Amino acid sequence: MFEPRGAYTFGHRLHEGSGTKMQFHFVDEMKMPVAIQTWEIEPGGYEGMHAHESHELALEEFYLVLAGSASMHVGDTVHELSIGDSVLAPAGIQHDLRNTGDELLRVLVVWGEAGEKNFSRFGSVGKARAARASSVL
Template identity: 50%
Template sequence: MLERRGSYAFDYDLHGGSAPVRMQWLFHGRSELPVAVQVWELPPGGTEGMHAHAREDRPLEELYVIMDGTARMHLDGASHDLAAGDALLAPVGSEHDLANTGTGPLRVLVVWGEPGTADYSSFGSWRSANTARNPAVGTPAAR
């Protein structure tokens, strides 16, 4: 299956943000992954709107990956400046808001869903990622 950039895109108002977000929900109704995978485009000065996905409501975790542009993300009282390639995780219940701080569109890959666990430890890429985060684990003396 292939989806081209912008195919099936629509404007959507998020959480009282300052402007509609141009959104593409990738493979909506076709993917069986237990997450939503979306591409958002915010205009200059556009914001998502401060919000949280509470544990008692429908708990959601959100992963934001900046693809193009610059942004500021407010997360539980901290402010993070982000650029292309940067990623930020908004855990369940965290107060967060995304704002486009650039002069052009901000493109963001957003993956969200209910938290859970999956065991990927049999994959070589999982082991390499684990070693990258915990170098001592990957050394022969630590095994």
């Protein structure tokens, strides 16, 4: 299956935030238990502060900046983001993404229910864990 960039975009307002241009990738075709979306947020735009509480649907959200710059509040922490930076917003934690730059912010967002997974049989998992253990941030 192939889905070209921008082929199925639509406008959407998230969590009382500003308008977002969104592409919900493979919305009916993908069988993985996650949603994969590309968002475009204009300068000054924002997602809106929110949390996905466990009594509703306990969702985790992963954000990866593809273009532009942003500020992301996750709980009491603020992260300044640029291309290639990523943030994980755990279920139940307040968070908000804001375009703080002068250009369009493009982010890849993957979200789904929090739960357990085990990818340890793949060699890249061990290497990823080793890289994290030896990294000094």
